[in-house]
Amino acid sequence: MDCSSPLDISLNLNTNSFDSNFPAKLPKKEVKASTSGGVESKWLVKDKSASELREELNRVSSENKKIKEMLATVWENYNALHHHLEKLQSQKSPEIDHIEQPTKKRKQDPEEFLGFPNGLSSGKTENSSSNQYHHHHHQQHEQKNQLLTCKRPVTDSFNKVKVSTVYVPADSSDTSLTVKDGYQWRKYGQKVTRDNPSPRAYFRCSFAPSCPVKKKVQRSAEDPSILVATYEGTHNHLGPNASEGDATTQVGSSTVTLDMVHGGHRLALEKNKRGTMQEVLVQQMASSLTNDSNFTAALAAAITGRLMEQSRT
């Protein structure tokens, strides 16, 4: 995994200062030293209003504590979800299909679509998908619809087309719907969908037709700074720049590896129907943390870094 990133994504939410006795213990001089610029002079000048400062410090530290707790909860939820998912995958549970949502809708909402049960592995080990492609994409299409609509009973074709969803932070001013993942893609269509003002781009692997993989990229309706890439199928060749199965995403100068295959902690935020509650919880927490998209992005990057760190140890 390539997680060396030029981007500074250290969890800079005062987690370094999460030492429980941080606020009480810290002498004012240290506070002064740890702050910078104009803020520093402010601290110096207001030396006499120490009680005010202490109050503010306490307030900030309690906020930090809350954030820390939230992150811990997110992490717990993530782990729980992850374990659950692994269990399901190992069992190849057939009943995964008929959980909730007996929706009569023709198609699921995009956000629901993102909660695709099969979404976790881009299938490095799965190569049966390539077999069916030369029957043409109709079959694939059928299977996909089968999956989407939950209309028919589960058959063993269920697992043939791997679908995974990857959330990639991207500059919201960047209108190009490109997610660099080490593979070469050829765009074959673009559509504006009903539930999302931003268009959806359709890509095929440039190795097509021998490689059946397709991807859809669309800006998240909720958070325009996030690109949602949906991969369908499995590459039957090695990627030109990346190890197979890893989606190495370059955002600006930073490189974030989105490992969708290995058992370790994944960076991609992926939804599972059974994990929807957790996901919603996470999102609510996230939105309650801030309305500032910059903060959100920084937080996401920070969490990503932490997850990566832990997954390596």
Add this chain to the structure above:
DNA sequence: CGCTTTTGACCGGCGC
């Protein structure tokens, strides 16, 4: 000149 992207047309599934 060949490859890629753009974009309107077309197709098939689905709900009403």
Add this chain to the structure above:
DNA sequence: GCGCCGGTCAAAAGCG
């Protein structure tokens, strides 16, 4: 059957 919608096709334009 009709209209809506997502997905795909394919001709034209763009680009190196």
